[in-house]
Amino acid sequence: MPSHEDIMAFVADNPGRAGKREIARHFGIVGGARIHLKKMLKDLSDEGFLEKRNKRMIRPGDLPPVFVANIVARDRDGELLGVPVDWDEDAGEPPKILILTGKTKTTQPGLGDRALIRLSDVEAGGEAEHAARVIKVLEKRQGAILGILRSRDGNRPPYLEPIDRKQRELDVDATDLKEAEDGDLVSVQVSRSGRYGHPRASVVERFGSLKSEKAVSEIALQSHGIRHVFPASVEAQAEAAKPVDKLGKREDWRQIPLITIDPPDAKDHDDAVYAEPDEDPQNDGGYIAYVAIADVAHYVTPGSAMDREAALRGNSVYFPDRVIPMLPERISNQLCSLREKEDKPALAVRMVFDKTGRKTGHTFHRVLMRSAAKLSYIQAQKAIDGTTDDKTETLLEGVLKPLWAAYAVLKKGRDAREPLELDLPERKIKLKEDGTVDSVYVPERLDAHKLIEEFMIQANVAAAETLERKKSPLLYRVHDASTPEKLESLKDFLSTISMKLPSSGGLRPSVFNGILAKVKDTPQANLVNEVVLRSQAQAEYAPHNIGHFGLNLRRYAHFTSPIRRYADLIVHRGLISALGLGKDGLPEGIESRLEAIGAEISAAERRAMLAERDTIDRLIALWMSEHIGATFRGRIAGVVKSGMFVRLEETGADGFVPASTIGADYYRYDEGSHALIGDKTGETYQLGDQVEVRLVEAAPFAGALTFELLSPGRIAGKRIRKAAPKARRGPPKGNRSTTSPKNKGRRRTS
Structure with a gap:
């Protein structure tokens, strides 16, 4: 058997490529000796020397073989340097990576660009710790500069105060300000630069007052490099798409009263649900659940302009008053959206559950459906609670009550599974008509939300199981267990409030749930939930399955939101190919690209989350700026x-x-x-x-x-008793109205 040092050296020489199988093959470990190897790897992991990621062993702080990087600088020799986009701050400063460019345009990034790269064996040297070759440039630096227009006294020209503090102030051409006024957020293009003094720029676009949501979210889009303007070729392809108005080879599900349940102002409805008791006498007390998902794959075909743009965006981005969609509005809000009383193509799953909530079988179908009704979460919940309206009155007995009865059965299965049950209220911002903040509130978490979430989780599991059984290429949604370092930090924190975390052994979500249950309804509840969340790994997309720790599921994939997530579109195509449901399935050779695609869309997801969080933080800071001294x-x-x-x-x-x-x-x-x-x-x-x-x-x-x-x-x-200075109280509590802001924004599944 090799020593611990031998194993560590092999992992160091093969970053991101050394799994248990590779280690056993390298050291000639066969038969029963593999059990001893497994224990050695577990010991190294428990002691914090190694961590497992996507079935591969890496040292804490090591980089995966393929990842997304920002190109941030040049070294003394003029070579480009990058840093990983996804980097755990607890691991210290991100490493510098020497960027080895290719010969084609798609493999030649510049400063400020974002690229997908693969680690190389080339010696880096100098400032860089690693070297990596460019697979593809994902985002080119924007030419326009974003900032605040500031006026000057007298005849002096206005100037731009850049949002990026690293950029210099710019004089702005006063003859063409696009109606921008002092204090407005604008984007400018440098038009000329003299040998001395500031460069001069002209206004390209005016976004309005910095207090408006549009201006604040524009800052997030620019600072995180999020694509938000569709190329003309993409828009043209979307406009040329034709609705599906014939049954063709699809199954006819138009008589099944599927309904959509969404926020009240949602424009894209990508999922519909229905449930009924199972009439099979062998499944007494069981239910059949139907989930129909918009058939985006019919309109967005592999390699098309829309497909390439969707892959670059990775997902839709949700702000308090607008959405930056992954697909053009004609596709996302019109042709694909499962609108009420309209015939729409869908990819659907029929799932059978026994009375304990265990799924006993499922089948996938390519169908033509017609949504029986569009309901909001609040509307559906009120009907179940006894307050119906004209629409829900007719749906209560035949549709809503069976849905809630099915959810009660599915909840038994969920409770038995014991997924991680974090309770972290989500802040929502209510805006005024002018786009400024009216109030900040935490919406109530309803059973209607939980019902849809559980139906979607089960549909996602069914998709992963089917594709795995068919040996189809697949992007899993994976969530690794916590690293030893994060668990040690959590243990230290819990000790300060007289709580303990088991010192060894495989932790399951139920262990964390036990901790959360002890602090429920106590002053420490929110804080402990937050600290437990920080101790968890981040979920991501990968072709290698390691399970989903948070949901406590062995296999899981995203299937239910192809309008707003590219990973779901890949899963749809996989099902179409694997089940012979059409010719618009996965393209040939996708297997070799899945690792890179997973890295791209995982990075895009994190960019979107940061942009959304930054926008909320900035809006709240603007709102609070009116209450200095409170x-x-x-x-x-x-x-x-x-x-x-x-x-x-x-x-x-x-x-x-x-x-x-x-x-x-x-x-x-x-x-x-x-x-x-x-x-x-x-x-x-x-x-x-x-x-x-x-x-x-x-x-x-x-x-x-x-x-x-x-x-x-x-x-x-x-x-300690000591007098506190007197001061006026802050603003009254925000409006707790359940009116949802103009943001679909429902990340239902992990």
């Missing part, structure tokens, strides 16, 4: 050497309290207890403590708030 209640949500982060109770907004402003004492950071402790007084501020703060500064560009701490700390578990 006081708020919150909890300490993070502690670092330089201070603490406080999350406000009413809005969920996060702000920072610098340690230097806390008081006359000098406060030291105690990592083990997640606290700041005064040197002289012992006064302590710890993660999870409830505090009162005053807002002293709001930086809307950065989405950052700065607070002054008003509450006393603790000494040996007791509050």
Whole structure:
């Protein structure tokens, strides 16, 4: 048997390529000795020397063989350097990668571009730690520069204050401002640059006041490099598409009363559901569930202009007042959307469950359907709770009650499976007509939401099972278990609130659920949920199955949202090919490209999430900027050497309290207890403590708030009594109306 050092050396020499099989083959380990190898690998993983990713062993901080990188600089020799887009901040600074370009246009990136790269054996040297070859340039740097138009006194020209602080201010041509005014967000193009002084630019587009959602989300689009304008070829292809108005070889499901349940202002309806009791006497108490999904594959064929653009976008991006769709509106909102009372093509699954919620069988069908009704979550829930309207009155007995009865059965299976049950309220922003913030609220989580989520999860599982059984190429949705480092950090945190995490053995979601159950309805509940979430790995797309830890599922794929996720479109094509449902299935040779596609769309998903989060943070910072000096209640949500982060109770907004402003004492950071402790007084501020703060500064560009701490700390578990400065109270609580903002924004499955 090799030593631990031998195994570590082999993994280091083969980053991202060393699985258990490869290690056994390299060291000639066969037969029963494989059991000892498995134990050695587990020991190395438990001790934090190795971690498992997509059936491969890597050292913590190592890079996968294929990933997406941002091209950020040049070295002394003028060679391009990149950093990985997806990098765990806990692992320190991202490594510099020497970018080896190709000869074609698609493999020659420039500064500011984003590219898909593959690690190379070429020695990097210099500033770079690794070398990698470009597979494909994903995003080219935008020529336009985004910033705030600022006027000057006298006859001096206006200037641009760039959003990117690394860029210089630019004089703007005053003769063509596109009606932009002082303080407006605009994009400019550099028109000429003199030998001395600032370059001069002209306004390309005006986005309006910085206080509007459109302007704020535009900042996120530009800063994260998200494509938001469809090429003319894509729009032309979408306009030329024809609706499916004939049955053809499709099954006729138009008599099944499938319904859509979405937010009230959703425009694209990509899933419809129906359920009925199983009449088979061998399945007493069982139910049959139907899930029909928009047949995007019929309109978006492999290699077409729409397909190439959708692959680059990866997914739709949802902001509080608009959507940046993956597909043109004619496809997403019209031809594919499962509109009420309209014939639409769909790919559907019929699933049979026994009375315990266990799925006993399923079949896939390519159909023509007609949605019986379009309902909102609130509308459907109210009907079940006893308040019907003209539409739900006719659906209550024959459609809604059977759906809820089926959900009760499926919930038994879910409860037995014990997936990770995090309770993290999602902030929503209600906007005024002018696009500015009206209020921030947390919408109620209804059984209607949970019903649709569980139906979608089961349909996703059925898709993965079918494709795996057919040995079809497949992009799984995978979620790895937590790394030893993150578990150790979680263990340290839990010890500060007198809770324990098992020190060894395979942790299951039920272990985390036990911790969450103990703090439910306590002041620490939100905080513990957040810390447990931080301890989890990120879900991603990959052709190699490692299961889905959070959902506690052995195989899982995304099938239910092809209008807004490219991964789902690949799964649809796989089902079409594997089941002989048409000629518009997977293209030949897709197997060799799936790893790269998975890396691309995983990176696109993270970009979208960051853009959405940044927009919400900036909008809240803008809203809060009108309340400088107001006081708020919150909890300490993070502690670092330089201070603490406080999350406000009413809005969920996060702000920072610098340690230097806390008081006359000098406060030291105690990592083990997640606290700041005064040197002289012992006064302590710890993660999870409830505090009162005053807002002293709001930086809307950065989405950052700065607070002054008003509450006393603790000494040996007791509050210090000291007078807090008086200040006016903050704005009243936000409108808790369940009116949904103009954002479909429903990430139903992990």
